Amino acid sequence: MAPFRAVITTSLIGLAGFSAFPVNAQDIGLPPNTRPGACHIRHTAPALIETVTEQVLVKPEKRKVDKQTGQSIIISPAIYRTETVQKIIRARHETWVEIICAKDLTVVFIQTLQRALAARGNYRGAITGVMDESTKRAVRKVQKSQGINSSEVTQTLAESYGLVIHRVFR
Numbered sequence: 690m691a692p693f694r695a696v697i698t699t700s701l702i703g704l705a706g707f708s709a710f711p712v713n714a715q716d717i718g719l720p721p722n723t724r725p726g727a728c729h730i731r732h733t734a735p736a737l738i739e740t741v742t743e744q745v746l747v748k749p750e751k752r753k754v755d756k757q758t759g760q761s762i763i764i765s766p767a768i769y770r771t772e773t774v775q776k777i778i779r780a781r782h783e784t785w786v787e788i789i790c791a792k793d794l795t796v797v798f799i800q801t802l803q804r805a806l807a808a809r810g811n812y813r814g815a816i817t818g819v820m821d822e823s824t825k826r827a828v829r830k831v832q833k834s835q836g837i838n839s840s841e842v843t844q845t846l847a848e849s850y851g852l853v854i855h856r857v858f859r
Contacts, residue, residue: 719785728790730841737779744769786837787844789853794820794842798852802842805850806831 719729750767754760789798796818803824806812812827825840832839832846847853 723785724787726790727844728788729785730788730839731783732786732837732839733783734779734781734836736777736781738775739778740773740775742771742773745772786839786841788839788841789844789847799824801852802828802847802850805852 723729746767747770748765748768751764752761753764755762799820800816800818803812803814803816803818806824806827807816809831811831812824814821814823814827828842828846829838829840832843835845837843844853
């Protein structure tokens, strides 16, 4: 579903310049500093939940001292109950992530991406220039480790691999 959303988003932003169809990036939920002509997908980061299980003492053990040996003897064992508590460490949240637009996913770009993935040990397929399933799996694997579970090539990934430079440094 993410690629479909990206196409819709691109279309809305692309049409924003036409007076017959005025759309601001903020009107569709994009951040205010969105680059004109940039493509985005909506990313939902799942909640991070911690589950803690504890044994809680309900009734302590009972002991008595054996008069003949002087040793402590357990008359009745302790009774515990198991309590499990879940705490939300980080709430679920949605954000927009800038991706490489479909028109920019050329054969040369994808070949370069495949080489970059292979050089880092994330891709073992042929350098075809086609965004096939093995390339998408490799992209998803890399981005998932960065918190983005998507096979769309994000701007951040492309920049970190040296494939594109779009940000202006001051």
